[in-house]
Amino acid sequence: MYKIQKICCIGAGYVGGPTMSVIAQKNPHIQVTVVDVNQQRINAWNSQNMDELPIYEPGLGEIVSQVRGRNLFFDTDVDRAIEEADMIFISVNTPTKTYGKGKGMAADLKYIELCARQIARVSKSSKIVVEKSTLPVRTAQAIKRILDQTGNGVEFQILSNPEFLAEGTAIKDLLEPDRVLIGGAETERGNEAIEALASLYRAWVPSDRILATNVWSSELSKLTANAFLAQRVSSINAISELCEVSGANVNEVARAIGTDTRIGNRFLKASVGFGGSCFQKDILNLVYIAQSYGLDEVAQYWEQVIIMNDHQKKRFSEKIVTTLFNTVSDKKIAFLGWAFKKDTNDTRESAAIYIANELIEEQASVHVYDPKVTQMQMLADLDYLNVRSCDINSERLIAHQEAYSAIEGAHAIAVLTEWDEFVCLDWKRIYQQMQKPAFVFDGRGILDQKELENIGFEVYTIGIG
Numbered sequence: 369m370y371k372i373q374k375i376c377c378i379g380a381g382y383v384g385g386p387t388m389s390v391i392a393q394k395n396p397h398i399q400v401t402v403v404d405v406n407q408q409r410i411n412a413w414n415s416q417n418m419d420e421l422p423i424y425e426p427g428l429g430e431i432v433s434q435v436r437g438r439n440l441f442f443d444t445d446v447d448r449a450i451e452e453a454d455m456i457f458i459s460v461n462t463p464t465k466t467y468g469k470g471k472g473m474a475a476d477l478k479y480i481e482l483c484a485r486q487i488a489r490v491s492k493s494s495k496i497v498v499e500k501s502t503l504p505v506r507t508a509q510a511i512k513r514i515l516d517q518t519g520n521g522v523e524f525q526i527l528s529n530p531e532f533l534a535e536g537t538a539i540k541d542l543l544e545p546d547r548v549l550i551g552g553a554e555t556e557r558g559n560e561a562i563e564a565l566a567s568l569y570r571a572w573v574p575s576d577r578i579l580a581t582n583v584w585s586s587e588l589s590k591l592t593a594n595a596f597l598a599q600r601v602s603s604i605n606a607i608s609e610l611c612e613v614s615g616a617n618v619n620e621v622a623r624a625i626g627t628d629t630r631i632g633n634r635f636l637k638a639s640v641g642f643g644g645s646c647f648q649k650d651i652l653n654l655v656y657i658a659q660s661y662g663l664d665e666v667a668q669y670w671e672q673v674i675i676m677n678d679h680q681k682k683r684f685s686e687k688i689v690t691t692l693f694n695t696v697s698d699k700k701i702a703f704l705g706w707a708f709k710k711d712t713n714d715t716r717e718s719a720a721i722y723i724a725n726e727l728i729e730e731q732a733s734v735h736v737y738d739p740k741v742t743q744m745q746m747l748a749d750l751d752y753l754n755v756r757s758c759d760i761n762s763e764r765l766i767a768h769q770e771a772y773s774a775i776e777g778a779h780a781i782a783v784l785t786e787w788d789e790f791v792c793l794d795w796k797r798i799y800q801q802m803q804k805p806a807f808v809f810d811g812r813g814i815l816d817q818k819e820l821e822n823i824g825f826e827v828y829t830i831g832i833g
């Protein structure tokens with residue numbers, strides 16, 4: 369039987385940081401060390417000021433301040449943490465490949481492979497290696513081969529333990545997970561490893577919510593869960609366009625179908641398109657895997673989810689241009705929100721980036737207010753698209769510290785993130801400050817359209833015909 373005293377987690381990102389904080393909080397007898405090659409990120413995790421943690425998540429600061437220095441540590445000494453640990457979580461990034469075979473589709477596993485090689489090189493005692501990152505099905509096999517063939521002859525058990533937390537609700541999702549999934553080898557030692565990991569979770573998760581499967585089912589379940597969730601968003605977004613031309617209201621349709629218990633009412637909010645670091649990446653990866661097994665119909669089926677999402681973003685920016693008399697050249701367009709959803713500072717794949725890019729292509733001046741995103745981050749997101757020079761981007765995109773200055777003198781407002789504070793703005797004051805006609809494009813369906821129209825705004829809400 370395994371006895372777990374020390375855990376190491378490689379990767380101090382959106383998953384590694386919060387996940388390990390909760391594991392440490394609930395297992396005070398276990399020492400948890402989160403390591404990363406990024407010194408700046410580790411410094412930020414060690415910051416005394418909880419506002420300076422590298423990621424923003426409601427409730428995270430409280431837990432970190434309670435357990436950091438007690439049994440939770442953040443460090444850059446990866447070798448030492450690996451050597452000392454009984455169990456190693458790999459929680460590094462697995463972005464879409466940007467080069468070579470599978471470019472733009474497959475998951476880039478170079479960071480995973482580097483971790484496996486480092487674990488093999490450093491380990492002098494047997495370890496349980498846990499895949500926390502989202503990985504293509506059968507990655508565990510590759511990890512095992514590297515560990516067994518390049519290691520020091522010690523025993524490795526590989527588990528798959530995908531993470532299902534959503535950003536903005538990470539702590540709540542970790543404290544009350546719908547389920548914890550653990551995939552392991554169907555052998556006696558495999559079962560012992562599963563039991564060792566399950567015992568950590570049992571500190572706060574009821575046993576019937578801890579599911580054990582074989583490794584391949586676990587790896588594939590993660591990609592499948594994200595594909596199903598994203599598919600719901602694309603499905604309701606497809607219906608939103610139909611609502612707009614037919615006079616139906618997508619919120620009413622969502623409520624009507626959501627009350628069917630077989631369908632359920634969650635993940636039916638029409639939007640300007642899903643963003644985030646996971647949905648697109650994981651579906652592209654699923655499509656690539658299906659293609660590589662020669663399953664073309666399967667690949668095409670899931671690819672439609674992405675095609676629909678791209679269409680939703682594109683038609684939103686086109687709607688702004690056509691409504692503003694077919695030109696936004698040198699017009700001020702105010703963005704409320706840049707993050708891919710509320711309650712996070714994460715901007716990866718946020719719809720706002722693509723909408724801003726299209727509008728800047730049309731020579732608009734984009735003024736953004738987001739309560740958690742800096743101008744530096746916004747410009748980095750735009751520059752990453754590599755469409756025009758960084759100088760032009762910084763001339764055309766200006767961030768503001770508060771909503772009213774972003775909006776002052778604007779021709780139109782686009783709501784791109786559903787931050788609660790946007791609903792409570794003084795919309796009468798905003799109307800006075802804007803050019804007329806004053807247009808609002810609500811890409812999140814959070815504002816009261818009738819109320820705004822009574823003030824004098826011309827309002828477009830996604831999915832309302």
Ligand SMILES: NC(=O)c1ccc[n+]([C@@H]2O[C@H](COP(=O)([O-])OP(=O)(O)OC[C@H]3O[C@@H](n4cnc5c(N)ncnc54)[C@H](O)[C@@H]3O)[C@@H](O)[C@H]2O)c1
Pocket residue numbers: 378379380381382383384403404405406409446459460461462479482483500501502503531532533534535645646
């Ligand atoms: N972000 C989410 O909400 C979420 C949720 C569930 C699953 N996931 C999956 O979890 C994984 C991690 O995602 P994330 O959002 O936390 O990524 P992230 O980019 O925020 O963090 C990854 C960290 O790993 C570090 N790293 C990379 N290679 C390293 C190495 N060899 N040694 C040490 N550190 C290394 C990076 O410096 C980075 O800080 C991905 O596979 C992702 O798909 C993410």
Ligand SMILES: O=c1ccn([C@@H]2O[C@H](COP(=O)(O)OP(=O)(O)O[C@H]3O[C@H](CO)[C@@H](O)[C@H](O)[C@H]3O)[C@@H](O)[C@H]2O)c(=O)[nH]1
Pocket residue numbers: 502531532533534535536594597601634635636637638639640641642643644645646647708709
């Ligand atoms: O009804 C909805 C629900 C979501 N979204 C959008 O979809 C995107 C993703 O949202 P969400 O899933 O809440 O956030 P993520 O942090 O991306 O979480 C997803 O991706 C994670 C990484 O794999 C998984 O762990 C989570 O279970 C999965 O929900 C965001 O842009 C949302 O605005 C909608 O437009 N309408």
